[in-house]
Amino acid sequence: MSLEYDVCIVGSGAGGGAAAYALARAGVNVVLLEAGTVWNSAEHSAMLTWPYESPRRGSSTKERPFGEFDACIGGWQVAGEPYTTAPDTKFKWWRARMLGGRTNHWGRISLRFGPDDFRGKSRDGLGDDWPITYDDVRPYYDRLDRFVGLFGSRENLPNAPDGIFQPPPRPRCYELLVQKASKKLAVTCIPARLSILTRPLNGRPACHYCKQCNRGCRTNSNFSSPGVFIGPALTTGKLTSITNAMVREVPLDRAGRATGVRYVDKTDGLDKEIRARVVVLAASACETARLLLNSKSSSFPQGLANSSGTVGRYLTDTTGTDVQGFIPAMADHVTHNEDGVGGGHVYMPWWLDNAKLDFPRGYHIEVWGGMDVPSYGFMDGIENYPPGGGYGKQLKADYRKYYGATIGFSGRGEMIPNDGSYCEIDPEIVDRYGIPVLRFHWKWTDHEYKQVRHMQQTFRALIAEMGGQVFSSMPTADSGYGIATGGSIIHELGGARMGADPRRSVVDANCRAHDVRNLFVADGAPFVSQADKNPTWTIMALAWRTADYIADQLKKKAL
Amino acid sequence: MNRRDAVELLALAPLAAAFNWAPGEIRRAAWHTRRATQAPQLRFFTEHEWETVRVLVDLVIPRDERSGSATDAQVPEFMDFILAENEGMQTPMRGGLAWIDLQCRRRYQKTFVESTEAERRGVLDDIAWPARAKPEHSQGAAFFSSFRDLTSSGFWSSKMGVEDLRYIGNSTSSEWTGCSPEALAKLGVRYEDQ
Numbered sequence: 188m189s190l191e192y193d194v195c196i197v198g199s200g201a202g203g204g205a206a207a208y209a210l211a212r213a214g215v216n217v218v219l220l221e222a223g224t225v226w227n228s229a230e231h232s233a234m235l236t237w238p239y240e241s242p243r244r245g246s247s248t249k250e251r252p253f254g255e256f257d258a259c260i261g262g263w264q265v266a267g268e269p270y271t272t273a274p275d276t277k278f279k280w281w282r283a284r285m286l287g288g289r290t291n292h293w294g295r296i297s298l299r300f301g302p303d304d305f306r307g308k309s310r311d312g313l314g315d316d317w318p319i320t321y322d323d324v325r326p327y328y329d330r331l332d333r334f335v336g337l338f339g340s341r342e343n344l345p346n347a348p349d350g351i352f353q354p355p356p357r358p359r360c361y362e363l364l365v366q367k368a369s370k371k372l373a374v375t376c377i378p379a380r381l382s383i384l385t386r387p388l389n390g391r392p393a394c395h396y397c398k399q400c401n402r403g404c405r406t407n408s409n410f411s412s413p414g415v416f417i418g419p420a421l422t423t424g425k426l427t428s429i430t431n432a433m434v435r436e437v438p439l440d441r442a443g444r445a446t447g448v449r450y451v452d453k454t455d456g457l458d459k460e461i462r463a464r465v466v467v468l469a470a471s472a473c474e475t476a477r478l479l480l481n482s483k484s485s486s487f488p489q490g491l492a493n494s495s496g497t498v499g500r501y502l503t504d505t506t507g508t509d510v511q512g513f514i515p516a517m518a519d520h521v522t523h524n525e526d527g528v529g530g531g532h533v534y535m536p537w538w539l540d541n542a543k544l545d546f547p548r549g550y551h552i553e554v555w556g557g558m559d560v561p562s563y564g565f566m567d568g569i570e571n572y573p574p575g576g577g578y579g580k581q582l583k584a585d586y587r588k589y590y591g592a593t594i595g596f597s598g599r600g601e602m603i604p605n606d607g608s609y610c611e612i613d614p615e616i617v618d619r620y621g622i623p624v625l626r627f628h629w630k631w632t633d634h635e636y637k638q639v640r641h642m643q644q645t646f647r648a649l650i651a652e653m654g655g656q657v658f659s660s661m662p663t664a665d666s667g668y669g670i671a672t673g674g675s676i677i678h679e680l681g682g683a684r685m686g687a688d689p690r691r692s693v694v695d696a697n698c699r700a701h702d703v704r705n706l707f708v709a710d711g712a713p714f715v716s717q718a719d720k721n722p723t724w725t726i727m728a729l730a731w732r733t734a735d736y737i738a739d740q741l742k743k744k745a746l
Numbered sequence: 747m748n749r750r751d752a753v754e755l756l757a758l759a760p761l762a763a764a765f766n767w768a769p770g771e772i773r774r775a776a777w778h779t780r781r782a783t784q785a786p787q788l789r790f791f792t793e794h795e796w797e798t799v800r801v802l803v804d805l806v807i808p809r810d811e812r813s814g815s816a817t818d819a820q821v822p823e824f825m826d827f828i829l830a831e832n833e834g835m836q837t838p839m840r841g842g843l844a845w846i847d848l849q850c851r852r853r854y855q856k857t858f859v860e861s862t863e864a865e866r867r868g869v870l871d872d873i874a875w876p877a878r879a880k881p882e883h884s885q886g887a888a889f890f891s892s893f894r895d896l897t898s899s900g901f902w903s904s905k906m907g908v909e910d911l912r913y914i915g916n917s918t919s920s921e922w923t924g925c926s927p928e929a930l931a932k933l934g935v936r937y938e939d940q
Contacts, residue, residue, distance in 0.1 A: 394922075399916075517933070521926065524914045560908075561907055
């Protein structure tokens with residue numbers, strides 16, 4: 188049996204959700220395939236659950252590595268769906284298997300890429316320029332701001348463009364301390380830009396400040412793909428959503444057009460087919476590359492849309508490292524509700540000039556600390572605080588005294604694509620559905636190591652400025668200055684990058700495959716480069732832009 | 747009344763007749779009797795380990811003027827569940843408890859549970875401050891740090907612990923007003939718009 192749709196979208200996360208919404212609103216018949224289960228925050232969120240309501244007290248489970256209340260089903264390993272790494276490669280791949288994917292639990296940090304981020308090579312000779320500019324994407328950032336909503340402040344910074352912001356929440360007490368120290372050290376520290384509503388928008392109520400965005404919001408006051416895109420798209424009557432559909436390949440007809448997709452229905456184990464005039468891959472950067480590489484035919488023996496041989500190449504993740512410190516001034520907390528929104532109320536956009544530094548590109552800093560709901564892991568490592576451990580009444584008093592007296596910084600920076608970082612099909616291993624799996628290769632270069640060293644030095648200086656003590660010593664060169672394992676920041680980008688030259692890229696400026704005119708990519712795979720910003724807002728802006736292009740081409744009968 | 751309550755009532759029937767207690771009080775008495783005399787259905791700990799853990803957690807977090815002890819907050823029950831669920835934690839816990847017993851046998855020819863309060867403290871004093879623990883106690887110190895962490899998890903995440911900490915949150919508010927003037931004053935910071 189096969190059904191005919193205008194557009195078949197594979198993946199329901201940030202990109203798939205945005206594309207589905209934009210297309211359904213344009214009157215296009217869309218079918219959306221998701222490899223995981225149904226998820227609806229209003230029904231399934233663990234929001235406001237007390238840890239003591241569970242014997243686990245919020246600790247992790249196999250399917251919820253970030254804690255049992257976290258709204259992401261999946262993790263670093265998915266049962267029956269392995270991936271491999273090349274010898275000497277360390278890489279971690281987080282996959283979600285649920286409607287909305289990783290948007291259900293993400294950090295909601297919603298930063299626009301700036302003009303410079305689309306022209307990296309022109310600036311410093313590294314990587315490549317994008318075939319599009321900030322001005323091409325800007326109208327779609329504006330649409331997201333208006334439809335999805337986010338808070339922030341107008342700052343007129345050169346490469347961190349302002350959006351159409353709702354008012355930001357005031358900083359927490361300790362964040363004021365961070366701002367004070369930042370000012371002393373000339374680090375720019377401004378209100379965060381998060382897609383959490385501080386004012387009602389499009390029928391969604393404003394935030395109620397429980398700090399649990401990662402559990403999924405029962406009132407949809409933050410952005411998740413099901414709550415903001417897929418729900419409204421379904422009400423148009425133009426969208427069909429199919430869950431538990433693990434797409435195996437994209438078949439071609441004799442004319443070289445994609446005919447739709449073949450997928451495994453996880454509910455009955457049967458192979459099924461969807462026919463559509465247009466196919467949009469939004470399965471996540473690596474999963475999209477896998478799908479293309481596994482869709483082999485006589486026309487494309489090395490994988491669909493891969494005449495350039497670059498599918499799976501130019502794979503990047505954000506660089507990252509974290510430092511946490513004990514701040515004595517924060518001991519003996521004055522009792523008040525410190526929750527706020529689910530994320531930092533302040534952050535530091537990249538503030539320095541690379542001409543005076545020994546590494547290219549920049550990073551932004553995320554701020555965390557203070558009090559969390561007491562749960563599993565509460566004040567682990569109390570021996571790091573004065574007086575160095577103990578037991579009994581003294582210890583019990585110390586827990587009270589030092590609860591919430593820490594501040595942490597996470598650096599999130601731009602990696603330059605390199606030839607040693609890519610994914611390919613493992614020649615031997617298949618998943619439980621018989622689909623060949625990905626094998627990862629990963630390499631950091633001095634660009635990233637030096638950047639991360641700078642993060643470490645900056646965070647330690649900030650903590651010292653606040654009179655704090657860092658729990659860990661400065662990591663050495665041998666440990667890569669504390670750089671997080673590739674993939675572990677969960678910002679995989681590239682693998683089907685866009686470009687004007689079909690010999691060096693997979694998709695064109697509209698994210699259409701150079702090789703197949705009715706095949707598009709709408710996730711992180713088309714990114715030419717990272718930025719010192721989280722990618723989600725740009726994934727969604729590009730997906731919306733691609734969806735507009737598809738709708739227009741369908742209307743013109745050009746697809 | 748469910749079946750379990752009925753069984754408890756029957757078990758206490760002679761006492762009830764003698765003291766003429768009200769049913770509510772009988773149920774409370776039955777609960778205390780059961781708590782004091784019966785270990786729960788253990789999933790990980792042996793009975794001896796269970797007794798050791800019950801003593802140890804209360805040395806880590808005792809009752810004081812603000813809240814109850816770790817056993818009052820059912821930390822041993824919490825630990826048994828977590829250990830049963832996490833295979834990787836099992837050997838370090840089992841071995842650490844054995845390390846403590848071995849120390850007591852060497853020093854006092856008794857198990858930890860059989861030792862006096864002062865003797866128990868003698869062992870803990872050697873391992874509870876890892877930075878100053880002697881090299882021959884390093885494994886004991888490492889075990890105690892992780893045991894203390896797990897006790898902390900169990901106690902402070904309990905209802906009793908959350909109330910003791912005076913944690914205010916995990917709730918909904920119609921607006922976010924930021925910090926109180928007292929909290930700002932303590933940190934020596936202020937809002938720019940104030």
